[in-house]
Amino acid sequence: MATLYSTHCRSFPSSSSTSFPPSNRFPAATVSLKSHPHLFHHLSVHTQQHDGAATVSPVENNHSGKRPRPEVLPVISLKESEVEVDFEKDESEVTVSITVVGASGDLAKKKIFPALFALYYEGFLPKHFTICGYARSKMTDVELRNMVSKTLTCRIDQRENCNEKMEQFLKRCFYHSGQYDSQENFAALDKKLKEHEGGRASNRLFYLSIPPNIFVHAVKCASLSASSGNGGWTRVIVEKPFGRDSESSAALTRSLKQYLTEDQIFRIDHYLGKELVENLSVLRFSNLIFEPLWSRQYIRNVQLIFSEDFGTEGRGGYFDNYGIIRDIMQNHLLQILALFAMETPVSLDAEDIRNEKVKVLRSMRPIKLEDVVLGQYKNHTRGGVAYPAYVDDKTVPKGSLTPTFAAAALFIDNARWDGVPFLMKAGKALHNKRAEIRVQFRHVPGNLYNRNFGADLDRATNELVIRVQPDEAIYLKINNKVPGLGMKLDRSHLNLHYAARYSKEIPDAYERLLLDAIEGERRLFIRSDELDAAWSLFTPVLNEIEDKKITPEYYPYGSRGPVCAHYLAARYNVRWGDLGLDVEQ
Structure with a gap:
């Protein structure tokens, strides 16, 4: 593992991950798009063993406990080869650029892009955002969109036309090919992102959906060559495995902290988002x-x-x-x-x-x-x-x-x-x-009723069960008298089946965690x-x-x-x- 975390570079002055005021994080702006494969604001780094990335803008808290729904930006059709970005911009506006490093992998296709679309559909992504796939595979913007479109579903209650939302979402998705250990390639990515950020203050989220042996190389290159440099934050989400034991985990943490501060590193365990x-x-x-x-x-x-x-x-x-x-x-x-x-x-x-x-x-x-x-x-x-x-x-x-x-x-x-x-x-x-x-x-x-359970007292045990998957539920096992003239006891279940109680579909864990990271x-x-x-x-x-x-x-x-x-x-x-x-x- 020593060679795995042996990259050495000058330290990078990363911006604070808490540079936003608590409100008005995404002021309104008028944007006219005509055809550009890359519109990006703000990158955070998300590392994972598989492929995938996603970012969502911060949303203000309110007393109802619900996240407010920002207005979704309408997007005009984009062509493959060229893009004009004409912002009637307020320089104080903020945009978020989400880069999925390892975008051609299974995790990105099956989890990250679908989670980002669900957040977009629900109105939780900021008004100005761009999603960029980054991987070694040669691919055009159109090919990326075709790949992503195969895994998107309209699983959420259809308040609006889902197919139309899909089309709008895919127009915000772009692709850049490069090596994971090339600062030159990440510098080219940075240039492309800046074109889409249009001079606005930008936040950048990187989701590293790549094998763990190249985590540090990608973090180094993203931090030194593609970090947000105009007052916004840069964040990295790292998913397991966080090393293989105490020694390798500590080595990985030390290597990451050469380029990032602790508050920029988001170590994700998707089970915590369930x-x-x-x-x-x-x-x-x-x-x-x-x-x-x-x-x-x-x-x-x-x-x-x-x-x-x-x-x-x-x-x-x-x-x-x-x-x-x-x-x-x-x-x-x-x-x-x-x-x-x-x-x-x-x-x-x-x-x-x-x-x-x-x-x-x-x-x-x-x-x-x-x-x-x-x-x-x-x-x-x-x-x-x-x-x-x-x-x-x-x-x-x-x-x-x-x-x-x-x-x-x-x-x-x-x-x-x-x-x-x-x-x-x-x-x-x-x-x-x-x-x-x-x-x-x-x-x-x-217990006065022990004789009704016989010698097996475990049959009388009260038990609380919290079922995380499948079919989310909470149920409590209690002892109860069976109706009738005799004294027969039974262990019954007090159930809370989420699917039966709540009509709203439960969000995927990646939706929750990506939104929290943003x-x-x-x-x-x-x-x-x-x-x-x-x-x-x-x-x-x-x-x-x-x-x-x-x-x-x-x-x-x-x-x-x-x-x-x-x-x-x-x-x-x-x-x-x-x-x-x-x-x-």
Whole structure:
């Protein structure tokens, strides 16, 4: 990893990421466009393992809690070869330029461009914005638009003609071809962006949707050659993997900070942008019935579960370098755990929330190898269909010991959570696709109705389930009398199914996070000390697993996972809640 982060350059005087006043960020302007492939204002850098980028302008807060809808700028048709930009401009106006670095990749096509279109359709992008795709592939503006158009959908309630909105959006999308490590190519990008910014103050957002081994090269070139230089901000969004262990993560952070300040770096974990994860603090801190119960006095265990019903299927080359612990547990599940377990923050300010998350992570007990179960899926035939083993993937080295499943017991050594097991489980090629938080409460002391449940008191356990995906829902399992003359008890569900309760479709996580990055809202992004604490927790056990070459337990493709995961839970007197007979599907 040393060579990976070895680029050296002069420091770049980046502009502050908070240069906007709290209001009037995007004053009105009259713009006449006639045919130009690149209209850009303001670039922020977004780094990710896959391709994709997006930016959205900051929007003022209001008392209703809803983001105001800026007026959408009508765009006249643009031609491929030339563009005239005629701004009746106020020099104080601000524009945002969003550059998707790695624009030809899957992430950009499937997630970033669709998220940007959804923000545009909903009116959350600023009046003046431009989206530029940047990649090594040779492509014209028209070819980029054709590529992007195949992934855009009118999934939002159609208040206006969606096809017309698509056409307007695509006219704001342009392309520039270049190398990721070429300052000359990024300087040419900068020139093109300035043409579209039309002399206005500009903010720039870069989304680096590229492999992690070229993150630093792209950040260096963007910072030195294409940063906003006229009083606006430049921001970089970096997505996992943030290194491979404590050492490589720290090296990556040091390298990025040669060219960017901490407040310019937005480390994105898209799970933090999911609606139910964001609702976690609302559920806890704005409902009196939950906060008094949120401790070891009433909670017996907490389960954080992630499962996929498919394997690597041709993409095992990347996965084999990281494994399921680095890919899912060290970031997605650990971030959810920190949000779940943190103390009440002083305010909803990003720094206050992240301070409390760091306290949780630093309070966690070192993970012991005996508290970890590893698994790897093997081939299996079901219903006449043959499913391959992980090592059958041609991109995976033969004999690989990389785990595709892991379960672990974690503990927080503080007054609130002392002795409560937090059980994590994540795996590929399992029997279903699911991400959820399960909170199992303690049994009622001296329960008068114990005899009605028989010897299995777990059937009487109250359980709060927060299902992140699929079919977002919150439900509470309570004990209830079955109607009739006898005394028969049943465990019933009090349900909040989002699809049934709310007619509005839930935004994709990337929409939320891109909008937050544009607005400078950092609550759902990861600070460097958070990252350090997370890696400090997992690095020792990861090193031990690799040094001892631990062989994973093999489980059939499409099964419930390794048997040893059940033994791990049983050691702490816990049953996995997602495997019970009364699981809500």
